Structures are given as C-alpha cells and as structure tokens.
Amino acid sequence: MEIVLISLLNGLVYGMLLFMLASGLTLIFSMMGVLNFAHASIYMIGAYLAFTVSRFIGFFPALIIAPILCGLLGAGIEVWGLRRVHQNGHIAELLFTFGLVFIIQRGVQMTWGMLPMAYRVPQILDFPLFTLFGANFPAYRGFMLLISAGMLLGTWLLLKKTRVGLIIQAALTHPQMASSLGHNVPAVFTIVFAGGCLLAGLAGVIGGNYQTTEPGMADAMGPIVFVVVVFGGLGSLAGCFIASIIMGMVQTFAVVIDYSLIDLVKPLGISITADNLLTEILTVPVSRIGALLPFAMMILMLLFRPRGLLGTRDT
Amino acid sequence: MTGMIGKSWLWVAAVALAVLLPWCFYDFHTGRQSGFVLSMLGQMGMMIILALSYNMLLGQSGLFSLCHATFFGMGGYAMVHFLNAAGDGDLPVPMELMPLLAGLASLALAVVFGYMATKQRATAFAMITLGIGELMATAALMFHHFFGGEGGVSTNRTINNSLFGLTYGPSIQVYYLIVAWTFIAALAMFFLTKTPLGRMANATRDNFERAQFMGYDPRMVRFLQFALSGLFAGIGGGLYAVTYEIVTFDALAAPLSANALLMAYIGGTTVFGGPVLGAVLITLLQSGVSLMSNSWLVYVGVLFICMVIFAPSGIAGLILGHRPIVRAGKLGQLVVPYIRVLIPGLLLVLGFVGLVELTSFLTIGAAQGKTLKLNGNEIDVHATMPWLISAVALIGGGAWLWLEARYFRRVWDGLMADLKAADGKAVRVLA
Numbered sequence: 001m002e003i004v005l006i007s008l009l010n011g012l013v014y015g016m017l018l019f020m021l022a023s024g025l026t027l028i029f030s031m032m033g034v035l036n037f038a039h040a041s042i043y044m045i046g047a048y049l050a051f052t053v054s055r056f057i058g059f060f061p062a063l064i065i066a067p068i069l070c071g072l073l074g075a076g077i078e079v080w081g082l083r084r085v086h087q088n089g090h091i092a093e094l095l096f097t098f099g100l101v102f103i104i105q106r107g108v109q110m111t112w113g114m115l116p117m118a119y120r121v122p123q124i125l126d127f128p129l130f131t132l133f134g135a136n137f138p139a140y141r142g143f144m145l146l147i148s149a150g151m152l153l154g155t156w157l158l159l160k161k162t163r164v165g166l167i168i169q170a171a172l173t174h175p176q177m178a179s180s181l182g183h184n185v186p187a188v189f190t191i192v193f194a195g196g197c198l199l200a201g202l203a204g205v206i207g208g209n210y211q212t213t214e215p216g217m218a219d220a221m222g223p224i225v226f227v228v229v230v231f232g233g234l235g236s237l238a239g240c241f242i243a244s245i246i247m248g249m250v251q252t253f254a255v256v257i258d259y260s261l262i263d264l265v266k267p268l269g270i271s272i273t274a275d276n277l278l279t280e281i282l283t284v285p286v287s288r289i290g291a292l293l294p295f296a297m298m299i300l301m302l303l304f305r306p307r308g309l310l311g312t313r314d315t
Numbered sequence: 316m317t318g319m320i321g322k323s324w325l326w327v328a329a330v331a332l333a334v335l336l337p338w339c340f341y342d343f344h345t346g347r348q349s350g351f352v353l354s355m356l357g358q359m360g361m362m363i364i365l366a367l368s369y370n371m372l373l374g375q376s377g378l379f380s381l382c383h384a385t386f387f388g389m390g391g392y393a394m395v396h397f398l399n400a401a402g403d404g405d406l407p408v409p410m411e412l413m414p415l416l417a418g419l420a421s422l423a424l425a426v427v428f429g430y431m432a433t434k435q436r437a438t439a440f441a442m443i444t445l446g447i448g449e450l451m452a453t454a455a456l457m458f459h460h461f462f463g464g465e466g467g468v469s470t471n472r473t474i475n476n477s478l479f480g481l482t483y484g485p486s487i488q489v490y491y492l493i494v495a496w497t498f499i500a501a502l503a504m505f506f507l508t509k510t511p512l513g514r515m516a517n518a519t520r521d522n523f524e525r526a527q528f529m530g531y532d533p534r535m536v537r538f539l540q541f542a543l544s545g546l547f548a549g550i551g552g553g554l555y556a557v558t559y560e561i562v563t564f565d566a567l568a569a570p571l572s573a574n575a576l577l578m579a580y581i582g583g584t585t586v587f588g589g590p591v592l593g594a595v596l597i598t599l600l601q602s603g604v605s606l607m608s609n610s611w612l613v614y615v616g617v618l619f620i621c622m623v624i625f626a627p628s629g630i631a632g633l634i635l636g637h638r639p640i641v642r643a644g645k646l647g648q649l650v651v652p653y654i655r656v657l658i659p660g661l662l663l664v665l666g667f668v669g670l671v672e673l674t675s676f677l678t679i680g681a682a683q684g685k686t687l688k689l690n691g692n693e694i695d696v697h698a699t700m701p702w703l704i705s706a707v708a709l710i711g712g713g714a715w716l717w718l719e720a721r722y723f724r725r726v727w728d729g730l731m732a733d734l735k736a737a738d739g740k741a742v743r744v745l746a
Contacts, residue, residue, distance in 0.1 A: 035438050081624070088627045090437060091379055095580060096623045098573075102616030110610060110671065113678040219569075223449045230442045280460050289457055295450035302443050303431055 002133030007252045009132075013141045015248025016148035017210070020203035021221065022228040022240045023155065024196025030235030031172050031192045033090060034082065037097040040222030041104035042197045046070045046204020047213045048112055051119035059122035063147075067201035074197025078190045101218070109215045116214035144206050151202065152241075159237075168192060224251075227298045233311025242309055247294055254290030325588070326502075333360070333494045337487060351602075353486050357558050359598045360493040364500045364551035365571075366578035366590035371504060371544040373576065374584030375513060376537060377520030379441040382428070382448030383575045386421040386545040388455070388567020390552025392462060393420035395562050398470040409478045414496050414553035421549020422542060429541035433534055436523070440537075448572055455564040467563030470556065483557070493554050500547050505587055507543065516540050577615060581622050583629025592630050610675045617667070639734050648730060652723045659715035666709030673701055 025039045046066050053062035077100065085092045120126075121140045128136035159165040170178040171188045179185045211217060224247065232243030262282045286293075301308060336356060340349035365387055372378040394417040400406040401413070408416060432443045455462040462468065473484050481488050507513050518526040519533040526533050556562050565571065574597065582593020597615065604611040626633050640646055676696045694701055 029438075033438070035441070081620075084624055088623075091373075091377065092623055092627055094379055094438065094441060095576075096620060098576070099616055099620040099623060102573075102612055103620065106610055106613040106616065110613070110675045110678060223445060226442055226445055230439070230446070234439070280458055284457065289453075292450060292453045292457065295446045295453065298446045299431060299443065299450065302435070302439070302446075306435060306439070 002135060003256050005132055006135050006137070007256055008249070009137060009141070011249035011252035012245065013144050013210075013248070014252055015245040016145060016152075017203055017207050018225060018228050018248055019241055019244035020148055020151060020199050021225045022232070022244050023152075023237060024199040025225060025229050026232070026235060026237055026240045028193055028196045029229065031168070032082075032093075032189055034093045034097065035226075035229075036193075036196070037094065037222070038077070038100035038104060039196070039200055040218040040225055041101050041108075042070050042074065042200040043204040043207065043221055044108060044213075044215075044218040045073065045104065046201030047119065047208025047217065048108055048117065048204075049201070050205040050208055051112075051117045051213055054119070054122075063202075063205055066205050067198045070201025070204070071194040071198030074200075075190050075194035077197075078193040082193070083186070101222075105215065105218060112215075114215060116212045117208075119209045119213040121209050140210070144210060147202070147206055151199065155199075164191075224294055227294045231294075231298050231301050231308055233308025236308070236310040239308055239310030247297075250293050250297070251290060254286050254293055257286040260285045326498075329591075330494075330498060333497075334491075337490060347485075347487075350486065353490050354558070355598065355602045357486070357490050357493045357554075358602070359595055360490075360497040361551045361554050361558070362574075362578060362594040362598050363497055363591050364554070365548055365575050366582065366594040367501055367504050367587075368544040368547035368551070369575040370579045370584055370587075370590045371507070371516075371540055371547070373579055374589070375508060375520065376516040376540045378433075378436065378537060378541070379438075379576075380432075380444045380541075381441055381569070381572050381576075382432075382444040382451070383544070383548055384567050384569070384571035385428070385448050385451045386425050386548035387552040387555070387571060387575075388451070388562065388564070389424045389545075390414075390417040390421040390549030391556040391562035391566045392455075392468065392552075393417045393549070394553035394556035395468045395470040396461075398472060398474060398556065401476060402471055402474045407476070409476055410472075410474065410481075410483060410557075411478050411492065411495075414492075414550045414557070417553025417556070418546045418550035421552065422546040425542045425545020425549075429538050429545065433537040433541050436533075436537065448567075448569055452564060452568045455567055462564065465564065467561050469561040472557050472560055486558075489558055492557065496550055496554055500550050501591070504547060508587060512536065512539055577619055581615075581619060581629055583631030583633075585628045586631040586635060589629050589631030596630070608672060608675070610671050613671055614668075640730055643734055643737065645730060645733075649726065652719075652726045656716065656719045656723050659712045659719055662708050662712030663716050664712075666705045666707070666712055669701065669705030670709060673705060 021039060021043055025036060028034060028036050028039075049066040049069055050059075050062040053065050081096055081100075082093060085096045121138070125140045125143050127139050129139040129142045130137055157165075159169060167178065167183050168188055168191070170181075171183065171185050175185050178188075207221075208217075211220075228243045228247050229240060231247070232239030232241070260283050333356070337349075337353055340352040341347075342349055365383070369380070369383045372380045372383070394413060397406055397408070397413055397416050401408060401410075428447050432440055432447060435443060456465060458464075472489070473482050475482060477483065483489055483492070515526065515531050515536045518529075518531070519536050523533060526536075552562075552566060555566060578593035578597045579590040580593070581596065582591065583589025600611060600615060604614065608614075622629060628636075637646065637649075640649065673694075673696050
C-alpha cells in the first residue's frame with residue numbers, strides 16, 4: 001500500500017515535469033506544424049544555465065533568469081533559423097531542429113564538460129515534507145509539483161482569459177484569417193516558440209537537480225516527451241496533460257512491479273524450464289522492461305487510434 | 316541516350332576506383348594493404364549502402380525516417396547468428412550469399428514495422444519511426460538471447476564455405492566482398508528508381524492527392540519503399556557483422572540512424588548518387604577528424620544546418636546546378652568569383668574551428684589531460700591571443716564572405732539570365 005502511494009506521488013511529480021516539456025512542444029506543433037526535435041536540448045540548457053546562475057546568485061533568481069534566457073534563445077532560433085528554412089517545407093524545418101540537437105549537445109559538452117554537474121537541491125528546500133508509512137517525501141518534490149501546477153494554471157489563464165491568448169488561439173487554427181485581421185502572425189509564432197522554450201527551460205531548472213545535470217539528459221528525456229505528445233494526440237493540450245501523467249505513472253510503477261507475463265498464467269500450473277528468446281520475453285520482469293513500455297504504448301496507440309488520446313486530427 | 320552512357324561510365328569508374336584503391340596503400344614491409352585504409356574503405360562501402368537505402372525513403376518518397384539503423388542493426392545481428400549456425404554446420408549457405416540472408420531478415424522486420432509506420436506520413440511517420448527505433452534499441456539492451464545485451468554478440472567469419480574457396484581471414488578478401496555487395500545493392504536501388512514503384516514513390520512525395528486520384532494507393536507505395544529499403548540496409552548490416560565479427564547495440568541505436576540521415580542529406584537527396592558522396596565525405600570526416608578533434612560532431616552538425624538553410628539539394632545538387640553553365644562553356648567566368656568567395660570562406664572556417672577547439676580543450680581536453688598543439692607548438696587555451704585571433708577571423712571572415720557572396724550571387728544570376736535568354740528554355744535554377 002505504501003509503495004502504491006509513494007509511487008503515485010512520484011509518478012505525479014515526474015508526469016508534471018513531462019507535461020511542462022510536452023505542453024510547449026504541443027503548442028509549437030499545433031501552431032507552426034513543426035515538431036521541435038531540439039526541445040529536450042533546450043531543457044538541458046535550462047538545467048545547465050540554472051546550475052551556473054545558482055552558483056553565483058542562488059537558486060531562486062536562477063528559477064527566473066534561466067527560463068528567460070531559454071525563451072530568448074528560442075526566439076532567436078525561430079527568427080534566424082526556422083523562418084529561413086520555412087520556405088523549403090516541413091521536412092526542412094524538421095531537419096533543421098534535428099541538426100540543432102547535435103550542435104546544442106556538443107556545445108553543452110564543450111562549455112561545461114562531459115561530467116555531471118554538482119547541481120543540487122537548494123538547502124532551504126532540502127528536508128522531508130512529510131513521512132508516509134515510514135518513507136520520506138522530499139519537500140523539493142512538493143515544490144516541483146507547486147511550480148508545475150502554477151505553470152499549468154498560468155498557461156491556461158493566459159490562453160483562455162487574455163487577449164493575447166485569444167489571438168494565439170486564433171492564429172493556431174486560422175492563421176490567414178488572423179493575419180487578415182491585422183494581427184502579426186509571424187510575431188505570434190515567435191512568441192509561441194519562445195514561450196515553449198521558456199517552459200522547457202523552467203522544466204530544466206527544476207528537473208536538473210531532481211535528475212542529474214549531465215550531457216546525456218536531453219537524449220534521455222527527448223524520446224519520452226515525443227511519446228507523450230503523440231500519445232496524447234498532436235495539438236491537444238488536455239490530451240498532452242493526461243498522457244504526461246499516464247507516462248509518469250507507468251515509468252514509476254514499472255520500477256516496483258516484479259511480475260512477468262508468465263506470472264499471469266502461473267495459477268494454471270504452467271511453468272517454464274526452457275531457456276530461449278521466447279521464454280526470455282515471457283519471464284522478464286516488468287521492472288526490467290520499464291524503459292521500453294512508453295514506446296510500446298505509443299506504437300499501440302498509433303496502430304489503433306492514430307490521432308492519439310484527445311487529438312482532433314489524424315497525426 | 317547520352318545521359319545513360321555518361322552515368323554508366325561513372326559506375327565503371329567507381330568500381331575500378333574501389334577495386335584499385337587499396338593497392339595504392341600497399342605496404343611492402345608487411346606485404347599487405349594498409350589496415351587503416353582498408354577498414355575505412357570497407358566502412359565507406361557499408362555506409363554507402365546505408366545512405367542509399369535511407370534515401371529511398373527521404374529523397375525518393377519524402378519520408379523522414381528515424382529508425383533506419385534498426386534494419387541495419389537487425390541485418391548485423393541476424394548475420395552473426397547465421398554465421399554462428401554456418402560455423403556449426405547447421406546452415407549450408409556460401410559466405411557470398413550470407414549478406415542477402417541478413418537482408419531478408421531485415422526485410423521481415425521492415426514488413427512488420429513498415430505496416431505500422433506507413434499508415435502515416437510526414438511528421439507522424441517521423442514520430443512512429445522514432446518510437447520504433449527507441450523500442451528496438453532499448454530491447455537490444457534487455458534481451459540477451461538474441462541481442463546479447465550490452466556486450467553484443469560475436470562470431471567468427473572464417474567458416475570456410477566460400478563459393479570461390481576464400482577463407483575470408485585477410486581483410487582484403489572481406490573488402491572485396493563489401494565492394495561486390497555494395498555495387499549489387501547500389502545497382503539494384505538504381506534500377507528500382509526506374510521501375511513504376513520508384514516513379515510512384517516520387518509522385519506520392521511531390522503530390523500526394525494527385526497520386527491518389529490516379530488510382531494508386533500511396534500507402535502501399537510507402538510500404539513497399541520502406542520494406543525494400545529495410546532489405547538493403549540489412550545487407551549493409553550483414554557486411555558490418557562480417558567485417559567486425561561483433562555486433563553490439565551501437566549498430567541499431569539512434570546515432571547511426573542520425574548518421575544515415577546526415578549522410579544522405581549532406582550528399583544530396585535529389586540525385587541518386589548524392590548519398591554516396593555524403594557517405595564518403597562523412598566517413599572520411601569520421602575517421603580523419605575524429606582522430607584529431609573531440610568535436611567532429613559539431614562540425615558535422617554545423618555543416619548539416621548550413622546545408623538545410625543554404626543548399627537543400629545537398630552537395631550533388633550544388634554540383635549539378637553548374638550543368639547548364641558547363642554546357643554553355645561559361646564555367647571559366649565563375650573561376651574568379653569562386654576564388655573571391657573561397658578566401659573569406661576559409662577565414663571563416665578557420666576562425667570557427669579555432670574557437671570550437673579552444674573551447675573544447677578548455678573543458679573536455681582539460682578533463683582528459685590533453686593540450687592543444689598546432690604544428691608541434693603548444694597553445695595556451697587560457698591566453699587571450701588565440702581567442703582574439705579566432706574571433707576576429709570568424710567575424711571578419713563572416714562579414715567579408717557576406718559581401719563576396721552578394722557579388723557571387725550577382726555573377727551567378729547574370730550567367731543564368733544569359734543562358735535563359737540564349738536558349739529560351741526554362742533552366743532549373745539552383746534552389
């Protein structure tokens with residue numbers, strides 16, 4: 001029981017972190033039709049910047065400064081890069097962001113080195129928030145939940161309750177019409193792209209010391225975020241939220257489940273003695289194939305429901 | 316058709332070059348060809364197959380796949396198991412035909428995954444293939460029976476059942492096996508582009524709806540292209556297994572898929588031979604530059620981004636863009652502009668390389684205890700001077716290049732306008 005509760009909380013924390021990344025990606029995709037491969041790289045930059053800034057002026061200023069820097073970087077990428085390749089079509093845009101992944105990856109390694117950074121949880125948040133059946137729940141995870149919930153609320157309010165949000169929504173679905181009405185649609189694109197990168201940077205700031213800040217973190221996070229976006233349905237924020245939570249739960253619960261496929265039929269009195277590829281698939285415990293589950297789920301989803309959970313159009 | 320003859324000369328020249336090149340590096344002391352050159356040329360052969368088969372998707376069908384290494388690696392793993400079975404005497408297939416078996420194993424996998432992935436196209440296709448690639452790479456680390464986990468599976472290629480009585484012990488024999496299969500695969504892929512399937516793949520790439528209206532099923536076309544490209548990638552993977560006698564999860568992980576994309580795109584996806592150029596160039600860079608520098612991936616990445624922005628048709632496209640000018644015999648008029656662009660371009664590249672190397676030696680190099688050396692002189696990466704020189708070269712070269720590029724553009728456009736006026740026909744301008 002305590003394992004279930006603790007995993008539930010951890011899954012929620014991880015899921016919200018995923019959502020922070022995935023929401024920006026979804027917004028950018030539904031608006032510009034560009035799947036930003038470099039999104040997880042921006043997340044990594046956010047973590048590294050936060051590490052550097054927090055060494056000089058502390059964690060809480062870094063919480064503000066690093067995401068803003070990431071947002072500016074995103075704006076630069078959109079204005080000087082994406083806009084130029086836009087005329088060459090969608091594949092060219094995909095390829096462009098794909099190339100960025102390499103450059104950012106190596107750029108980060110060149111600037112900060114190959115080793116993990118000593119980016120730690122700030123001391124003021126480094127205490128157990130409460131104890132659940134003898135297991136501590138760190139305050140920092142509570143703080144992460146708070147930040148991500150605040151960001152969720154903020155984005156929702158911005159999109160639904162403000163004039164800017166209204167224009168963004170309009171440009172999302174009817175770019176030509178919004179443009180004819182006198183709104184600067186390219187500028188809206190830049191804002192959305194920069195906003196998505198800002199969210200990714202924020203996720204990096206709070207995720208960098210939750211996981212480890214090292215050059216491989218973008219590669220570890222990137223594919224999962226894409227899975228979330230596709231699973232939830234391209235272009236749907238609500239679907240993206242549900243998918244993030246599901247993936248967060250799957251990832252954390254898989255670690256603690258020690259059963260395999262064969263355990264399902266064990267009550268029938270079937271047991272396996274042979275040792276080959278098939279029996280290996282049957283007997284491998286879920287905890288070992290946890291990393292594989294999200295991809296398998298995504299492929300299944302695309303097979304049976306290509307538009308994802310709540311997607312409005314076929315991907 | 317003069318075009319056909321010109322092309323077949325290219326094929327013959329390429330075969331002759333591939334056969335003769337190892338002998339240019341013959342070492343009389345050891346009585347063998349240089350091992351480094353042989354392994355690099357062999358690697359080139361496999362990469363040519365990989366890049367060409369990738370271009371069946373990206374260039375010919377407009378499909379952006381991110382799991383191409385899956386089929387390369389599958390071919391490799393299958394080959395290892397076939398070789399082991401043949402070594403035990405369970406598989407009476409001559410060595411020369413084994414790569415085809417590996418290709419067929421990949422084809423089977425490509426049929427399964429292709430059925431899933433080709434339901435979609437464009438961005439969604441890219442996402443599904445990303446998922447498939449990650450799925451297979453993770454699975455390769457988890458299942459030990461087939462993939463051998465992190466250690467991979469190894470084999471022995473000297474199984475002595477060759478059609479020609481070869482042992483495949485010396486690497487020159489393996490190299491010629493690679494050459495033979497590279498040309499068989501390349502020829503097969505070339506003729507595929509001439510079949511109705513190849514033509515329809517182009518049609519679905521260029522105008523999806525119209526291809527549908529004509530009564531073809533675009534999904535079927537995508538599926539066939541995907542499956543066949545998996546077959547060829549598998550042949551490449553089979554050769555990989557023969558060469559290295561071990562296949563680890565690197566052979567099907569994401570970096571190799573990315574490499575396939577880089578090679579095909581930098582070489583040029585619009586021309587059949589483009590990926591060959593890309594494969595040769597990237598392999599040279601990989602084996603040459605990676606010996607000298609930690610940061611060769613930065614150079615490849617920047618080169619790639621520059622190609623995406625400035626030359627979407629790749630190196631081959633750039634070369635072919637000169638065809639009308641050569642035909643009109645006006646290539647001489649471009650020599651001076653080229654020299655004027657080349658000088659600031661070189662300066663820009665030098666400045667960029669300088670900055671990248673200085674930065675990388677400041678962090679990665681320092682961690683590895685290495686120092687930056689130029690012509691035997693050690694360079695202090697903490698001094699201001701080298702940084703200043705590199706920065707000035709980068710910025711100055713960039714500004715100068717910008718001016719010269721405008722001049723070049725004027726000359727180029729002028730030439731093109733002349734040509735257009737001269738023969739009144741539409742000339743395909745460099746995109």
